[in-house]
Amino acid sequence: MTNAATESATPPTQWVLTLSCPDRPGIVHAVAGAIATRGGNITESQQFGDPETGLFFMRVQVEADLPQSELEASLSPVAEQFGMTWLVDRVGRPMRTLVLGSTTEHCVGDLLFRQQSQRLPVDIVGVVSNHTVLQPLAEFYGAGFHHVPVTKATKADAEARLLELVDEMDVELVVLARYMQILSDDVCTALAGRVINIHHSFLPSFKGARPYAQAHDRGVKLIGATAHYATASLDEGPIIEQDVERVDHSDDVTALIAMGQDVERRVLARAVRWHAEHRVLLDGHRTVVFR
Incomplete structure (x- = not known):
């Protein structure tokens, strides 16, 4: 049985994060940790390390009940640490x-x-x-x-x-x-x-x-x-x-x-x-x- 508060609850926003940077150990751990500290839940994750260029690529979808600016603020130190080119956007935004x-x-x-x-x-x-x-x-x-x-x-x-x-x-x-x-x-x-x-x-x-x-x-x-x-x-x-x-x-x-x-x-x-x-x-x- 559900109550009115449960029925009217707004689902968390779905965000997508893409990044590329020089490949090295610890990237996935650092990204996941930064998301987790803000209560985010990773719902989809894909990654690829290119042995020819030495670059690492990652696309992550995140469920998080927080504004884009706060998610970006959490990820910014990680991006700086690993020299990332990165972007955060709302899933499905035209x-x-x-x-x-x-x-x-x-x-x-x-x-x-x-x-x-x-x-x-x-x-x-x-x-x-x-x-x-x-x-x-x-x-x-x-x-x-x-x-x-x-x-x-x-x-x-x-x-x-x-x-x-x-x-x-x-x-x-x-x-x-x-x-x-x-x-x-x-x-x-x-x-x-x-x-x-x-x-x-x-x-x-x-x-x-x-x-x-x-x-x-x-x-x-x-x-x-x-x-x-x-x-x-x-x-x-x-x-x-x-x-x-x-x-x-x-x-x-x-x-x-x-x-x-x-x-x-x-x-x-x-x-x-x-x-x-x-x-x-x-x-x-x-x-x-x-x-």
């Missing part, structure tokens, strides 16, 4: 996201649908495009549309406007959902680790333009898509997720594109979800993904 697209709708539409159906922990605060084709789609889902034309002469101004939008809307994540413009080194640097790109190919194969035509010309038996962080090196940023689809000699370029777009949607959605859930940690030019 990440403020700006989606960039050009003329193809499948990736932009899929992200908007998944957000609206509560399948994706993001808050898409706007859609930016260098064309107007995507405006009706964005408006259908209630997302603000921003037309930012890009030409060779206006590229610098367009990128300045993009960074203004990121700042004005407090954007945490930028998704290049088949945005057919190459971001400059300056933008990639300013938004390092915060821009996810979907490439319609199984990188590192078939980089650049017309990858499905390249794949068809080579007679491939598998096509795929790659979601990665955008960097100054075109299509060479740290890979987050990849997937493939089997094809055969009877599939023409049109068929490959149709199948490929399905793969692109799945791969991009998984990468965005994992990033928003703080499951992706950078390990040099690679990633550690705690799924």
Whole structure:
């Protein structure tokens, strides 16, 4: 039998902690101890030590009835002791996201649908495009549309406007959902680790333009898509997720594109979800993904 006080009790907040640092003994013990001293309960823990880079990575979910500032204050001395790069966030908090697209709708539409159906922990605060084709789609889902034309002469101004939008809307994540413009080194640097790109190919194969035509010309038996962080090196940023689809000699370029777009949607959605859930940690030019 329950009483009114029990029924109205607010459950403890769920927090997620991610960290990376040079690997050495005592890290897990120190983190767990700092959490325990504040009455926190670890409900999920994943860790990985990379023998090649000498770095240690950890993702922990914590149940704790205390504000974020107090949990961070408890962990701060541990982070300083071990030289950690770390972050604390509330589990499930929608990440403020700006989606960039050009003329193809499948990736932009899929992200908007998944957000609206509560399948994706993001808050898409706007859609930016260098064309107007995507405006009706964005408006259908209630997302603000921003037309930012890009030409060779206006590229610098367009990128300045993009960074203004990121700042004005407090954007945490930028998704290049088949945005057919190459971001400059300056933008990639300013938004390092915060821009996810979907490439319609199984990188590192078939980089650049017309990858499905390249794949068809080579007679491939598998096509795929790659979601990665955008960097100054075109299509060479740290890979987050990849997937493939089997094809055969009877599939023409049109068929490959149709199948490929399905793969692109799945791969991009998984990468965005994992990033928003703080499951992706950078390990040099690679990633550690705690799924």
